Amino acid sequence: MDIIDLRSDTVTRPTPSMRTAMAAAEVGDDVFKEDPTVNRLEEMAARRMGKPAALLVSSGTMGNLVAQLAHCGRGDETILGDQSHVFFYEQGGAAALGGIHPRTLSNEPDGTIDLEKIEAAIRPDDVHFPRSRLVILENTHNRCGGTPLTPAYTTAVGRLARRRELKLHIDGARIFNAAVALGVDAAQLAAPADSVTFCLSKGLAAPVGSVVCGDETFIARARRVRKSLGGGMRQAGVIAAAGIVALNEMVARLAEDHANARTLAKGLAQIPGLQIDPDATATNIVYFRVVRNGLDAQAMAARLGTEGVRVLPTARDQMRAVMNYHVTAADVQRALAVFSRVMKA
Numbered sequence: 001m002d003i004i005d006l007r008s009d010t011v012t013r014p015t016p017s018m019r020t021a022m023a024a025a026e027v028g029d030d031v032f033k034e035d036p037t038v039n040r041l042e043e044m045a046a047r048r049m050g051k052p053a054a055l056l057v058s059s060g061t062m063g064n065l066v067a068q069l070a071h072c073g074r075g076d077e078t079i080l081g082d083q084s085h086v087f088f089y090e091q092g093g094a095a096a097l098g099g100i101h102p103r104t105l106s107n108e109p110d111g112t113i114d115l116e117k118i119e120a121a122i123r124p125d126d127v128h129f130p131r132s133r134l135v136i137l138e139n140t141h142n143r144c145g146g147t148p149l150t151p152a153y154t155t156a157v158g159r160l161a162r163r164r165e166l167k168l169h170i171d172g173a174r175i176f177n178a179a180v181a182l183g184v185d186a187a188q189l190a191a192p193a194d195s196v197t198f199c200l201s202k203g204l205a206a207p208v209g210s211v212v213c214g215d216e217t218f219i220a221r222a223r224r225v226r227k228s229l230g231g232g233m234r235q236a237g238v239i240a241a242a243g244i245v246a247l248n249e250m251v252a253r254l255a256e257d258h259a260n261a262r263t264l265a266k267g268l269a270q271i272p273g274l275q276i277d278p279d280a281t282a283t284n285i286v287y288f289r290v291v292r293n294g295l296d297a298q299a300m301a302a303r304l305g306t307e308g309v310r311v312l313p314t315a316r317d318q319m320r321a322v323m324n325y326h327v328t329a330a331d332v333q334r335a336l337a338v339f340s341r342v343m344k345a
């Protein structure tokens, strides 16, 4: 049975041209900054994000952690969404390893945080309070349905942060999905931020790697932090080679994932016992609710699994399906048939 794996876009395997590029990669010791392929990827990534410099890290989690540790000292406070990946899924690493205090504000359903709430959360200079240092946005917003944040919203947050002397970091794990969905350059989405992390190993299908981008001073600090976290890789050009292919060949095709996501969402909306607003699907992530008595998301995922469709339960009554490079339009139709069958049973 062919498995249709919709658990995440992280399940993507390297493309044939990535494998070829990896095998042929020219490498050196990247801790000495002597890996030409890593250097090339970092230059490309910086250019794509419109930033002066960039740093390859092993994962999105490491990128966000490195950025927080480079922007903040112990006891400093970050302002971030209560549904953000940094707050929800990164083990509180910034607190555990950096003594950084998270101030969460509720995310709106579209992944934004109300500007007035951000402004009100910024601490005055007072010995009782931590120092507010950094605002963190997420684009696209994973737990808010893969919604893209617009340049207008991001610009407004950037202006507010600058006016109040805070930095802005964007967890842009899927920023290219946002760029493709909105028809803008990723650099435009990153422009208001002091730093941005994006992932090569999600929709872009590279096997490993994320890139943190920002100005030279910030990246120099980030490089020190990466080393202290054990993230100084040596002949990492083998990984970077796949990342270069990801940037060159895999960005435009994200539109296919978005079209497949819409088809899946519309199809799921027709199935009794499932609840979804198909118009809420803007990129490659589809969340839906299971509203059948006696069937929770875990049990449903298990049943779907026996029929070759893998999805991720994200709450007792909620599941997530993520389109990716290996999922075709025909797979979406096959998955919908399986969903129908399982819900009828």
Ligand code: TLP
Residues within 6 Å of the ligand: 007, 008, 009, 010, 058, 059, 060, 061, 062, 085, 086, 089, 138, 140, 141, 142, 171, 173, 174, 199, 201, 210
């Ligand atoms: N997210 C994973 C899981 O951790 C939930 C997924 O399958 O979506 N930022 C965002 C917005 C993310 O969605 C993720 C991964 C990360 C950061 C972390 O990236 P990695 O997994 O490379 O550490």
